[in-house]
Amino acid sequence: MADISMAASDPAMALVADPEQRRRTRNLWEGIARVVVGAPLLVVQLNLLYDSSAWLQVIVTLVAFYGIVTGLGMLVRGVFGSHVDPATWLSVVWMAAVLVFVFLQLGGLFDELTADFGNREQPPQFSTHEPLGTDRVGKSVMNQAIQGARVSLIVGLGSVGIGLAVGTIVGLVAGFFRGPTEGVFNVFTDSILAFPALILLFTIVAIFGGSVLVVTLALSLLSIPTMGRLARANTLTFSAREFVTAARAMGASNTRILFREILPNVALPLASYAVIIVAVVIVAEASLSFLGVGIDPISTPTWGNMISEGRQQTVLQDAPHIVFVPGVLMFLTVLSLNRIGESLRGLWDPREAKL
Template identity: 45%
Template sequence: MQSSEATEARQPARSGAARSRAGRGRLEWRTLRLWLAFAWLVVIIGVAVLADVLPFAEARNPGKTLYEPALATPDLASGHPLGTDRHGLDLLGGLAYGARVSLTVGIGATALGCLIGMLIGLTAGFVRGRLDAVVGLLTDSMLAFPPLILLIGAVAVMRPSVLVVTCSLALLTVPSYVRLARAHTLTLVPREFVLQARALGATSSRIVFKELLPNVVWPMLSYSIVVVAAMIVSEASLSYLGLSVQRPNPTWGNMIAAGQDSFQQYPHLVLVPAVAMFLTVLSINAVGEAVRSRELRNAR
């Protein structure tokens, strides 16, 4: 009898210890994943910034590839560690310049859309009335319009470039930022610090920029990290369709498009840029998840 009671007493202790070890294991894995994500982002950003300094001229200048082997397979001991494409352009250099385009478009479109959408959403949520109704109608209309058609139309009218693609993608992010900023503003307007500012005679612009904006900007930045990853994928999709930067200037999307016809014989032409884009998007999402988790813990 005593033996069975002792066994039952030990079982909850064992299960608690097992749960504790499992919790520590999950925490260690999340920490390791976050550090790996940071490491990859530091590498890819550094390579993108220093691409002109590094010996990557053969990645986008066909005139320098006359004596370079075409369709060379990856060989870490050679001058082309990741191989070359059918024109002899270096794939490693293509990754560097492609990272520059993807990060420029991703960060630029997100920053521009965040700035415009946050200001509109703050103003609409604070003023309310007819302005809020008009902003809501325009936001709903933009969200209902197919984004791919809007992008194709914008790029078709203007010559494809980094600036055009950035502005077009930024336009697509504005409605989401407007909604997010408006929702946070509506929850902040009845708060005591806003009412106190009004009672002290603060102007509307001071309340918006001094009281509301600092409390809205952090949730917007947390959301923006995920948007950057989505913008990188969107730019690659446009490049794949030939609606972004054109060859020989490399982007991850047009590198995948250029190598798809030879995928069976030379899979590295597609896998090299695809894996780079996958790791970049995965790392950005991991960082965004960590930031959101910390924000939720602070809110509690």
């Protein structure tokens, strides 16, 4: 009792006696140190080392990002404790920041995409009105990157939303009624999955054009079999559970069992998996644009179209930021969506998270 009272009266002894507090304090100071080192390195690379060796730029940039990302993670653990997953919270913050900039552009900010040939291929400089530089025709790289984020989110959420809605319904029906219904479902999904996805997307875009709507519908066609199979597998599992048997014994109709008993249990794993599929769809849309068969680059800038400019060697040598900025933004967005999806899956299905 005397030791406890002494520790309570002496802050230094309390700090030593509490290992969690020691860890939080160490994480806090180490996180601050890493961010303090990483952020200036990134500023130096963008403002002083832009015309230096490409290898030096890559090394400095990687070290800077490593310091900033790991430092922010340690700051989160230092403030909220070691039980908090900093990767998930940083992913949520990143996605929230992306959404904020997208809505700001919808409100009239960051929407200037006029060419300025007198201001071509300007490097990123935080002290100017173009902090992320300009492209080959003088357009703002930052404004184009925000526009690309908006297009990626529209395509990703739209296609996965359609695939989730249609796939859930057909998967529920196939898994619940079985028999001929399940046979037709298997033939449909196997046919789409067996066909090369890239060739199917090329064909649809070549026939109907490279608009946002066409690309969204084409990618939704590919997401329906995946969502349907996941819904069917979960329906088969929950159809054999006791609450479904009890509902049948009480005289509940098939429609009530499907939408009141099974669907609420199937929806949560589907929703967590859908977040991961959104990340896959964003990469697929960027790949189509990079190959020149996606969304029209003249009317609608996308991350894939911006990265596609890097196929010219002069761009990578003289203005690497044109490729680097959208590439980093897409990498962080896809990484964040994957992390959020994995966290939701662990939250809603702890048994699967342990596998």
